Amino acid sequence: MSVSTFxxxxxxxxxxxxxxxxxxxMDARIDPAASLGIPEGDAHIIRNAxxxxxDALRSIVISQRLLGTREVAVFHHTNCGMLxxxxxxxxxxxxxxxxxxxAVAKQVDEIEFLEFSDIHAAVKSDxxxxxxxxxxxxxxxxxGWTYDVETGKIERVV
Amino acid sequence: MSVSTFxxxxxxxxxxxxxxxxxxxMDARIDPAASLGIPEGDAHIIRNAxxxxxDALRSIVISQRLLGTREVAVFHHTNCGMLxxxxxxxxxxxxxxxxxxxAVAKQVDEIEFLEFSDIHAAVKSDxxxxxxxxxxxxxxxxxGWTYDVETGKIERVV
Numbered sequence: 001m002s003v004s005t006f007x008x009x010x011x012x013x014x015x016x017x018x019x020x021x022x023x024x025x026m027d028a029r030i031d032p033a034a035s036l037g038i039p040e041g042d043a044h045i046i047r048n049a050x051x052x053x054x055d056a057l058r059s060i061v062i063s064q065r066l067l068g069t070r071e072v073a074v075f076h077h078t079n080c081g082m083l084x085x086x087x088x089x090x091x092x093x094x095x096x097x098x099x100x101x102x103a104v105a106k107q108v109d110e111i112e113f114l115e116f117s118d119i120h121a122a123v124k125s126d127x128x129x130x131x132x133x134x135x136x137x138x139x140x141x142x143x144g145w146t147y148d149v150e151t152g153k154i155e156r157v158v
Numbered sequence: 159m160s161v162s163t164f165x166x167x168x169x170x171x172x173x174x175x176x177x178x179x180x181x182x183x184m185d186a187r188i189d190p191a192a193s194l195g196i197p198e199g200d201a202h203i204i205r206n207a208x209x210x211x212x213d214a215l216r217s218i219v220i221s222q223r224l225l226g227t228r229e230v231a232v233f234h235h236t237n238c239g240m241l242x243x244x245x246x247x248x249x250x251x252x253x254x255x256x257x258x259x260x261a262v263a264k265q266v267d268e269i270e271f272l273e274f275s276d277i278h279a280a281v282k283s284d285x286x287x288x289x290x291x292x293x294x295x296x297x298x299x300x301x302g303w304t305y306d307v308e309t310g311k312i313e314r315v316v
Binding site for chain 1: 164167168169170172173174175179184185186187188189191192198199200201202203204205206207213214215216217219220221223224225237239240242243248251252255256259261262265266269270271272291292293295307308309310
């Protein structure tokens with residue numbers, strides 16, 4: 001999009017119009033605007049490997065306390081890369097690529113990679129985490145969803 | 159988009175076609191597909207409050223080691239919410255909303271909110287962080303950019 005055709009988009013304001021925060025995966029096949037039907041200006045979109053709510057907590061606190069969002073929707077998706085490995089395996093891959101490097105070993109051992117083995121269970125677990133977190137506002141509406149990258153189908157889990 | 163019109167999108171594969179990872183803000187006014195010109199399937203899109211590369215490290219390691227990306231582009235944007243507060247102020251807001259709640263105080267004190275006071279400096283600092291990180295592959299091409307939410311203009315910083 002060129003600057004000259006940018007038009008009214010430039011007038012959108014900072015706080016999300018729908019007071020909504022989306023948490024979803026960084027996966028290249030997901031476009032929240034097109035896939036999830038979220039127009040620009042409506043929602044904060046947090047994306048990370050797997051769409052982890054735990055990993056998103058810093059951003060959610062900012063979204064709620066400073067920018068007024070009051071709803072969180074967590075989306076996980078089929079064929080997710082997070083279903084394919086374990087934290088121990090990935091730590092091994094990183095260490096094997098830098099044999100004897102103590103800084104690499106120390107830093108990678110400090111990262112929990114937050115993989116999961118079932119997307120429905122992962123959605124439920126993330127919603128429970130947010131509901132139990134003392135840092136998430138009590139009045140928040142929290143929902144959990146799956147997205148099928150092969151068909152585009154969206155399903156509510158919780 | 160309905161399931162019946164989903165078409166060839168369902169055939170996109172898991173690894174990003176352009177071996178590219180984008181790191182940008184959760185801001186509601188940013189749509190990486192439309193604003194940054196990244197088609198579905200081409201790149202991992204990591205988004206968090208501010209577009210922090212530090213916060214994205216877990217996801218970047220997964221993106222590089224398991225899904226073959228070799229380029230990272232960090233985007234910060236004008237009128238970002240991260241320019242408007244400090245970690246101490248936000249910790250105060252959260253604690254003031256739950257007076258005497260020790261769990262809230264403990265957990266919020268553990269979070270660095272990663273605010274910044276200048277978007278160009280923040281882009282440079284994030285790129286330097288990634289270049290210095292022993293967990294990021296040495297051969298990675300790392301660039302830093304700003305996005306103007308009022309005009310749509312994109313500028314390369316580093």
